[in-house]
Amino acid sequence: MRYGISGLREERNQSLDKWYPFLHKRDLVISKPMHCGTRGGGILIYLTLTGWGVGMIQSFGGAAALVSALQHDAPVLALRRHILVQRARETVRSFPGDVLYAVKCNAHPAVLQALYEGGVRQFDTASIAEIRLVRELLPEARCHFMHPVKSRAAISEAYYEHGVRRFVVDHVSELEKLFAICEGGFDLEVFVRLAVCGEGAVLSLEGKFGASRDEALTLLRRVRATARSCGMTFHVGSQALSPVAFVNAIRQAADIAARAGGLDHLDVGGGFPARYVGDEPDFSLFVEAIEVALAETGLECSLQCEPGRMLVADGASVFARVEMRRGRSLFINDGVYGNLAELKWVGPQFPMRLVRPAHEPRRGAASFDLFGPTCDSIDSMPGPHWLPEDIVEGDWIEVGMMGAYSNSLGTDFNGMGRALQVFLEDEAWYNLPMPATDDIVEQVRVA
Numbered sequence: 001m002r003y004g005i006s007g008l009r010e011e012r013n014q015s016l017d018k019w020y021p022f023l024h025k026r027d028l029v030i031s032k033p034m035h036c037g038t039r040g041g042g043i044l045i046y047l048t049l050t051g052w053g054v055g056m057i058q059s060f061g062g063a064a065a066l067v068s069a070l071q072h073d074a075p076v077l078a079l080r081r082h083i084l085v086q087r088a089r090e091t092v093r094s095f096p097g098d099v100l101y102a103v104k105c106n107a108h109p110a111v112l113q114a115l116y117e118g119g120v121r122q123f124d125t126a127s128i129a130e131i132r133l134v135r136e137l138l139p140e141a142r143c144h145f146m147h148p149v150k151s152r153a154a155i156s157e158a159y160y161e162h163g164v165r166r167f168v169v170d171h172v173s174e175l176e177k178l179f180a181i182c183e184g185g186f187d188l189e190v191f192v193r194l195a196v197c198g199e200g201a202v203l204s205l206e207g208k209f210g211a212s213r214d215e216a217l218t219l220l221r222r223v224r225a226t227a228r229s230c231g232m233t234f235h236v237g238s239q240a241l242s243p244v245a246f247v248n249a250i251r252q253a254a255d256i257a258a259r260a261g262g263l264d265h266l267d268v269g270g271g272f273p274a275r276y277v278g279d280e281p282d283f284s285l286f287v288e289a290i291e292v293a294l295a296e297t298g299l300e301c302s303l304q305c306e307p308g309r310m311l312v313a314d315g316a317s318v319f320a321r322v323e324m325r326r327g328r329s330l331f332i333n334d335g336v337y338g339n340l341a342e343l344k345w346v347g348p349q350f351p352m353r354l355v356r357p358a359h360e361p362r363r364g365a366a367s368f369d370l371f372g373p374t375c376d377s378i379d380s381m382p383g384p385h386w387l388p389e390d391i392v393e394g395d396w397i398e399v400g401m402m403g404a405y406s407n408s409l410g411t412d413f414n415g416m417g418r419a420l421q422v423f424l425e426d427e428a429w430y431n432l433p434m435p436a437t438d439d440i441v442e443q444v445r446v447a
């Protein structure tokens with residue numbers, strides 16, 4: 001059985017009660033539909049990456065209210081929309097250039113709308129489906145096609161139907177393809193993606209994309225000779241923990257630009273870290289490093305960045321229920337093939353708390369390994385994940401900081417279906433210096 005708004009799309013003749021048996025419970029904060037217009041008492045017509053859907057997103061005042069209302073087997077993706085708006089505002093205010101959002105990080109329509117409300121007007125789109133989604137949802141926004149390798153059909157639709165003019169290349173054959181499809185390329189803004197070092201990033205992106213110094217120089221000269229403007233871009237790796245990585249990459253780009261005769265735009269990519277543990281460098285330090293590098297190299301051009309993770313990570317939590325405990329192993333109803341892939345690939349650094357809708361004695365914290373719901377051994381998220389020692393079947397775990405690369409990586413593998421999606425209106429406990437506790441919610445922060 002599939003739950004959530006995509007489930008409703010597929011079974012639109014079923015009664016809402018089947019999908020949301022808790023819909024009329026008195027103790028819930030009543031639904032506040034947030035996007036794409038509403039039809040009939042909170043039912044939403046909305047667009048996703050895979051097409052139009054019909055659904056309803058409920059809103060809850062906090063984790064306890066949410067968990068006491070849950071009556072089914074699906075995990076929950078809980079978006080804190082107000083945080084997304086705030087994060088967008090802060091980022092746009094503090095970056096000395098244009099802020100593009102990397103849509104792949106989380107393409108949920110409510111996420112895109114919240115960021116737009118917070119002032120993000122341009123989007124790093126890396127597929128034609130992402131471009132269609134942004135254009136439909138936010139017609140005033142600008143899309144840039146920042147994937148270095150694109151199909152001819154995708155380039156053509158982006159250029160002719162959606163007015164996209166800013167494209168990325170990292171190889172001469174892609175540049176020739178682009179120019180051939182876009183009437184010679186005279187009105188294009190073409191960015192050359194440079195290969196840079198991913199050292200210091202939790203997730204290195206080295207090896208797949210990026211031109212070498214000599215290749216970049218050749219490409220840049222060719223772009224300068226033909227296109228309306230030329231730019232350079234790079235990605236220092238995701239969850240990059242060192243601002244120095246940006247300094248080094250800017251120095252490389254400036255050196256190539258000087259040899260090529262100049263640059264119109266510099267895109268310093270994404271990679272800025274989210275605050276999973278709390279000691280990650282603040283965005284302001286990256287901005288400072290970028291400004292110092294620009295001053296040092298004398299590079300004069302327009303500036304843009306394209307963060308994903310940093311903009312949206314703290315805008316959502318995932319709620320997963322414990323289905324079985326075996327010693328220090330917890331088998332939960334979400335995992336690597338659902339919303340929790342990053343618990344494996346980024347590692348056990350996400351803040352977690354136990355949400356138990358009953359008053360029970362607490363004990364101390366202990367470290368656990370987590371296992372997802374599929375009948376497959378890759379679906380494991382090794383610890384230490386710190387949770388109350390007395391955690392049992394039926395308890396819910398709220399995994400905080402799950403706005404980035406969560407639902408966007410989800411699959412239907414093994415028939416587990418997708419998560420229910422809701423809004424939470426509370427402040428995020430993982431953003432507070434001292435997480436609050438109350439009678440219902442017991443929480444332990446990762447040490």
Ligand SMILES: Cc1ncc(COP(=O)(O)O)c(C=O)c1O
Pocket residue numbers: 102105124146147235237238239269270271272306307308309310
């Ligand atoms: C071209 C490009 N830009 C931006 C991003 C966003 O990166 P992050 O989420 O690390 O900020 C990605 C992620 O893979 C990317 O490929």
